[in-house]
Amino acid sequence: MTGPELSVAFFLQMFVILAVCRLVGTIARKFGQPQVVGEMIAGVLLGPSLFGLMLPEVQQLLFPKESLKILYVGAQLGVGLYMFLVGVEFKTELFRSRIHSAAAVSISGMLAPFVLGAILALWLVKVPGLFSPKAKTYEAVLFLGAAMSITAFPMLARIIYERGLTGTALGTLALAAGAIDDAAAWCVLAIVLASFGAGAAVAVKAIAGGIVYGVILLTIGRKLLARLGTAAECSGKVGPTLLAVVLMLFAVAAWFTDAIGIHAVFGGFILGVAMPRGLFARELQLQLAPFAVVFLLPMFFTFSGLNTRLDMVNNASMSLIALAVLAVACLGKGGACWAAARLNGEDNRTALAVGTLMNARGLMELIIINIGLQKGVIEPGLFSIMVLMAIVTTLMASPIFEWVYGRHARKTGQLGDAPVDA
C-alpha cells in the first residue's frame, strides 16, 4: 500500500474506531459502567471475535494487514500519553501519607494472586497453544503471576474520582494499594520480558536501565522539571514552546524505555509522576487529554481487540481454563484484598469495596498481555482468555461496588452521583 492509500484507510479507521468506541461507551455508561469499560469491549467487538467473524471480508477491507503497523504506532503513542497524564495526576503526597496502611492490602493483593497465578501457570504451560513453546517454565510462572496481580490503576483512579471518593479513607487506601501493586507487577513483568529477550545482558540492560531511569527522574529529574512549573506559573499559561518541551521529554522517555526493552508506558508514567503540579499539570491535562483520551487511546483498545480471538475459547477445555483463570483472578486479588482490609480493622462494607476495586484489571491487564503477546511469551489462546478475564473483572467492579458500598454511602452523603461523561 502507498502512503496515500494508507491515509485513506486511516481516516476510515479513525471514523469507525471513534464511532464504535463512543457508542459502546455510551451504552456502558447507561449501565453505570465507566466509558473506558465500553471502549475495552468495543475493541474486542471490532476484532475477529465479532466483526471479523460475521463480516470477514469487510473487516479485512477496513483493517488491511499493512495498516495495522500505523494503528500499532498510534496505539503506543496513545497509551503512552495516557499513562503520562495518569502520572501527572498521581498524588504522591496522598501515596506517602497512607503508605503503611496501604502496604498490607497491597502486599496481600499482590502475593496471593501472584502465587495462585504461578501455580496455575505450572498447569497451563503444559497445555498447547497457551504459552509460546519458547517460554521456559519459570518465565511462564513469572508472567502469569505478574499478569494476575495487576490492578487497573488508571481505571481505579478514574472510578474513585468519578464517584467523588478521592479524599476518603476508602479512596486513599485503594489508590495507594493499587499504585504499589502496579509498580511491583510492572517490575516483575520487566524481569520476564528481559529474560525473554536475549539472555542476561538484555535483562540487566532492561532492569538496570529501568531502575536508573526511575531513580534519576524522580530525584534530579523532578528538581530540574520543577523549572517548567515555574515557567508556567510566571507566564500564567503553558504556551506552545513549553508544550513542545514536554512532548519532547515524553518522546525521549518513551523512546528510551522502549529501546532498553521495557515499555513506553513505564517511561510515560514515571515522567508524568516527576512533572511539577499546579497550573502546569492542569494545563497539560487540558491541552493533551482531549485528543489523547478521545482518539488515540481507542486506537489502543482497537489494536488490542484485533488480536483477541474469543472464538478460540469455544471448547470445553478452553472454557474450563478460562473459568480457572477467572476464579484465580477474583479469589486471589479480590479475596486477598478484602481479607487484608478486614484484618486491618476496616468494616466489611469498606473491605468488600476495596477488594472489588482492586480486582478490576481493565486497561493495565490489556497492556501487560499485549506486551506478552508481542514479545512471544503467550499465544493467542491464552491472550484471549486473559482479555476475557480483564473484561469480566472490570465489568464486575462497578455493580458490586454499587451494591456493597455505593447505595449505602450515597444515603449518608459520602458519595457523588453515577459516573459522568468521561
Added chain:
Amino acid sequence: MTGPELSVAFFLQMFVILAVCRLVGTIARKFGQPQVVGEMIAGVLLGPSLFGLMLPEVQQLLFPKESLKILYVGAQLGVGLYMFLVGVEFKTELFRSRIHSAAAVSISGMLAPFVLGAILALWLVKVPGLFSPKAKTYEAVLFLGAAMSITAFPMLARIIYERGLTGTALGTLALAAGAIDDAAAWCVLAIVLASFGAGAAVAVKAIAGGIVYGVILLTIGRKLLARLGTAAECSGKVGPTLLAVVLMLFAVAAWFTDAIGIHAVFGGFILGVAMPRGLFARELQLQLAPFAVVFLLPMFFTFSGLNTRLDMVNNASMSLIALAVLAVACLGKGGACWAAARLNGEDNRTALAVGTLMNARGLMELIIINIGLQKGVIEPGLFSIMVLMAIVTTLMASPIFEWVYGRHARKTGQLGDAPVDA
C-alpha cells in the same frame, strides 16, 4: 520493520521533529518571522538538503524508508486537522462584507500569476526532470498556474491576527482576497489532479464530488451542525462525546475528499467553515489546537522537507529556472495585487502591504506541490524549486510588511507588537 521497531523509530523521530522545529521556529521569531516559517525551514533542514547531505547514514537511521509511511499518515492527519481549525476560525461574515472590494485584488492576484505561471510552464515542460513525462502540456500549464496563484491563507490569517490587524481595512481586504484566491486555486488543482487520474470519469467524480460536498456541507450541513453548537452552549462545554462526534465528522470528511481524489485538507477546511461558532468553536481550538499545531503539523513540514532536494538546484540552468519561478511568483502575485489595490483607491503603503502579504506562499504552497509530487505531476527538481520559492516569498513577507507598513502603523497606534509565541 516490525510494529515495535517502528514505534521505537517513531518516538525518536517525534523528539527530533519537535526539537528542530521549535529551535528553528524560535530563531525565526527572533528575526520577526512567524513560528510557522521556522518550521517550514526546519523540515527542509531535516531532509536531504542539509541533514541528509552532511550525515547521510544518521539521517537514514533516523528516517528509515518504512517509517516514512507512518510519518505520511501523521502529516496528513496534522495538516487536515490544522486546516479544519483554520476553517473553524474563518470569519464568513467578514468575508461577505468585503466581497466586492476584495474581488478586484483577488482576481488580479489570481489571473496575473496564473497567466505568467502558465507561460512559464510552456517553457519548463520541455526541460527534463521538472514535470513528469506523463504530464500533458495543458496539465503542466494548469498545475503551475494554480501553484503560482496560491496564497498562504492560514499564514496570512496568522500574521494579520498576530499583528492585531483583524478588524482593519487592510486586514479584511487581505483576508477576503486571500480566501477567494485559495478557493479558486484549489478548484483548479482539483481539475488538474482529476484529469491526471484515469480519464474523465475520475475528473467528474472529483469535481462533482467536491462541489456536492462543499454545497451540501455549507447549506444543509451548516444547519445540522448548528445543533452541536447548541449542545455545547447548553452544557457549557465540549465534553468527550461531543469532541468524539466532531472528530468522527472530520474523519469522514477527510476520508471522503481523499477517496474521491481531491484532498483531505479540502474536506477539513470546508467542514471547519461549516461548524458553529461561539463557545463551541473556542472549545475546539482549545482542545485540538495544542496537539495538532505543536506536534502533528511539524510532521507535515518534516515529510515535505524529506522530499525536498535543494542540492538539485545546484547548476546554472536550474538556478536560472529557480530565479525565473521566483520572479514570476513575486511579479505576478505581489505586483498584481499591489496594482489592483492602487487602482481601487488604496494608498501606496496599504497597497504594498496587501501585495506583500498575498505574495507569501507558505504552508499552502507546500500542500499543493506535495500533492503534485505524490500524484506524479511534477518531479523532485521542480518540487525543490517550488519549495525554495515558497520559503523565499514567505520569508520576504514579514520584513517588507514591517518596512512599508508596520513601522508607520505602529507609530499611529494601528498595529500591535511583533509576533508572539505561537
